[in-house]
Each structure stands twice: as structure tokens, then as C-alpha cells.
Amino acid sequence: MNDLEKAREIITECDAALAAAFEKRMQAVADVARFKKENNLPVTDSGREKTVIEKSTGLISDPELKPYFGEFMRDAIEISKRFQRALNSSGSADRIPVNTPSGSYDIILEKGALARAGEYINLSRKVLVLTDEGVPAVYAETLASQCGEPYIYTVPQGEGSKSIEVWQKLLSFMLEKGFSRKDCVAAVGGGVVGDLAGFTASAYMRGIDFYNIPTTVLSQVDSSIGGKTAVNLDGIKNIVGAFCQPKAVIVDINTLVTLPGRQVSNGLAEALKAGLIADEKLFEIFESGDITAETEQIIRRSLCFKRNIVEQDEKETGIRKILNFGHTIGHGIESEEALNGLYHGECVALGMIPMCSPEVRERLVKVLKKLNLPVSIDFDIDTFSAAVRHDKKGGSGTVSAVVCEKIGTCEIREMTYDEIIGRAQMLRPAE
Numbered sequence: 001m002n003d004l005e006k007a008r009e010i011i012t013e014c015d016a017a018l019a020a021a022f023e024k025r026m027q028a029v030a031d032v033a034r035f036k037k038e039n040n041l042p043v044t045d046s047g048r049e050k051t052v053i054e055k056s057t058g059l060i061s062d063p064e065l066k067p068y069f070g071e072f073m074r075d076a077i078e079i080s081k082r083f084q085r086a087l088n089s090s091g092s093a094d095r096i097p098v099n100t101p102s103g104s105y106d107i108i109l110e111k112g113a114l115a116r117a118g119e120y121i122n123l124s125r126k127v128l129v130l131t132d133e134g135v136p137a138v139y140a141e142t143l144a145s146q147c148g149e150p151y152i153y154t155v156p157q158g159e160g161s162k163s164i165e166v167w168q169k170l171l172s173f174m175l176e177k178g179f180s181r182k183d184c185v186a187a188v189g190g191g192v193v194g195d196l197a198g199f200t201a202s203a204y205m206r207g208i209d210f211y212n213i214p215t216t217v218l219s220q221v222d223s224s225i226g227g228k229t230a231v232n233l234d235g236i237k238n239i240v241g242a243f244c245q246p247k248a249v250i251v252d253i254n255t256l257v258t259l260p261g262r263q264v265s266n267g268l269a270e271a272l273k274a275g276l277i278a279d280e281k282l283f284e285i286f287e288s289g290d291i292t293a294e295t296e297q298i299i300r301r302s303l304c305f306k307r308n309i310v311e312q313d314e315k316e317t318g319i320r321k322i323l324n325f326g327h328t329i330g331h332g333i334e335s336e337e338a339l340n341g342l343y344h345g346e347c348v349a350l351g352m353i354p355m356c357s358p359e360v361r362e363r364l365v366k367v368l369k370k371l372n373l374p375v376s377i378d379f380d381i382d383t384f385s386a387a388v389r390h391d392k393k394g395g396s397g398t399v400s401a402v403v404c405e406k407i408g409t410c411e412i413r414e415m416t417y418d419e420i421i422g423r424a425q426m427l428r429p430a431e
């Protein structure tokens, strides 16, 4: 027997021993899984994982082999967790698959999913948990407690955090903490945090994994999926950004219990938009259903609608434009945000009114009132028309506007800016 054959024989013997050890280990893992399920404990236990790796690596005498064995144990732990998840899977999570040319992922829709996030996504690494000061800290802490090496980063609440300066600080922070291409960013908050976290993940080392855990209605029904990420620059919203599809979106509607009522209605405006232009049944839930009791269904239907559109047109070259229904006039009003103090969804709510047929408008206004959303506004026409025309020169240009003549349908129509501005006049309160 030559040296090569001898070495191969030793490897075969070791593999047999490993197979026996693997079987024994996994039987014990199954017992742990059962215990965790009975006691409602998460599969991920980062403290214990660290100890296991340190202890087992300590058994290796050859210093050159220690890091390799550490890696071997990390893989073993990942496999064990996958096995535990499979054994404990209750199957209660509702998964909505999203398939786009640049990435496929699931939206996991489940009450209490935040506390079980580690069962759905890989948190056994460095995780930048991005949140803002207005989001109850316990949400980011719940996620962090499931991470291998968490770094909670809290930005001030509000649109001001969607800036190049904050984005740069985040990148520097990750560099300082030694984030590698294998690590990830997780957003825990509304659309502001989601847009900022996604853009940060898209840029760091040319793109690392990004998870979105939205905690506002607006982000749960709309902004968390579709891959649009951005910050604002020189007063222009979302002007610098990237398409970056998340690796997973976890929607836990239990997080909405702390959301102020006005923010709830603000987000529901985007769901109502989905109903108006594509899903009559969804519109009818708003019209005659118990909105609070049916929140989960509203979120699910809105997500499915947006998923269908994004799958057809990820980069907004065609049909995705319909998502801008209500936004042309809405953005014009929003540009005066500092003056009128309205939220994005409230501006969209107003922006939808002039873009409907009279019959649809009548039903829409009733629902908007039911949701305590605004139905009229006094605005400065010059500021408004400058914003609607945005940076286009002169007044002769046209814009692709979305109109709704019949509930559950819509069409894209080229409209002059003058026509858009003329239609917006109907939003002025009656004298």
C-alpha cells in the first residue's frame, strides 16, 4: 500500500467515525428541538453557539487546524439549526414568494415572527440592526438577541435620516466594526429605515445581504418589497439610490400595536390605492368591512398586488408605473410638507381623488373620511405647480398619469402638466 492509499484509508475510517458521531449528535439536536418547542424557545441561541465553538476548538492541539475546525463547527451548528427548524416548523407562517430577475425571496407574514426571525433568516453573523428613535427599542433588541454578533444602530426618526451623511456614517460604522461580504444589514422600522438600510446594504462591498422587518403599515403594505432603496439629496426625495432586493421580508403585524392611529391610516392609504387600481375586493373591505379586524388580510392582499407588479417590471420601465397612482399630485402636495405637515400616505390619499372618475371619486372620498384621511387641502398653486413640473422646463411637457375610471382597474395616460394642475384644483376646500 503506497502513501496515498494509506492516507485515503485513514480518511475513510474518519468519515465512518464522523458519520456515527453525526447521527448521535443529530439525535441530541432533535431532543433539544423538542425541548425548545415545548418551552417556546427560539432555535437560535447565540451565547450557547459561541461556547460550543470555543470549547470544541479548544480540543484541537494543532494551532494551524484550530481556525479550520472553528469553521467546521460553525457549519455543523448551521446544519443543526436547519434540522431543528424543520422539526419544529409549525407551518403557520404565511409565505409570499417574490421572483424578480435580480433576486427571489419570501415575504414571511406571521404574528410574532419578529421573535422567531432567526428561524427564517441567517442571523449567525455580524448583523447591523438599523432602527430609528421613534421605533420602540424592544423590536430591534428582540432581533439583536437572535443574532451572532449584533450591532444596533439607531438614527433620528424622520425623513432627515434618509441622507447621504447618515448613509456614509453607517458605511463607516460597518467598516470600523469589520463587516465582511458575508455579514448583513437588517432594517427594523418604517420606510425611512428600510430605504436607508437597503441602500447601505446595496453599497457596502458592492452589496451584502439585506433583510427588511417593517414595523409601520406603510412599510408592511408597500415600501418593504420591490427593492427600491434610496436617500434624499438637495431636497429631492429618493434621488440617490439603488435597486436592491431584500433576502427576505418579515412582516409581524403585532408590531403595529404601538403605531399611532394617524400612522396606521397613513399606511392604509397605500393599501387603498392597491384596491382602487387592481383589487375590487380589497377596496370593498375598506368600504364595508371592519378595517381593524381585517388588517392582516388587507396587508396580504396589498403585498400580493405589489409582488405581482414588481415581478412583471422590476425596474419600472412599464407597468410598475401604475404604483404611482395618486403620487403625481401627491408629491406636489408633499413638497410643501413642511408647511402642511402631511404624511406621504395622506398626500397620496389626496392625490388619488382628482385622478378618478366621478363615480369612483364619490366612493373613494367616503372611505378616506372613514379612515380619517384628508379629502381637501388649501395649497399654494405656484409652489405646487413648480413641484409637479419638478425639474422639467416650461409648461408644455407631459407626464404618464394613472387614472381610475372603475374600481379594480386603471390605465396610464399621458397628461399635460397643465391638466394635472387643473385637476388638483378640485382639492381646494369649498368656499
Ligand SMILES: NC(=O)c1ccc[n+]([C@@H]2O[C@H](COP(=O)([O-])OP(=O)(O)OC[C@H]3O[C@@H](n4cnc5c(N)ncnc54)[C@H](O)[C@@H]3O)[C@@H](O)[C@H]2O)c1
Binding pocket: 132, 133, 134, 135, 136, 157, 158, 159, 162, 189, 190, 191, 192, 193, 195, 215, 216, 217, 218, 219, 222, 223, 224, 225, 226, 227, 228, 229, 237, 238, 255, 256, 257, 258, 259, 260, 263, 266, 344
Ligand atoms: N422603497 C419604496 O418602495 C417606498 C415606497 C413608499 C414609501 N417609501 C418611503 O418610506 C418612507 C415613509 O415610510 P413610513 O411611513 O413607514 O415612515 P417612517 O419610517 O418615518 O415611520 C413613521 C414613524 O413611525 C415610527 N414607527 C415605526 N414603527 C413604529 C411602531 N411599530 N410603533 C411606533 N412607532 C413606529 C417611526 O419612528 C416614525 O417616526 C418615506 O421615506 C418614503 O419615501 C419607500
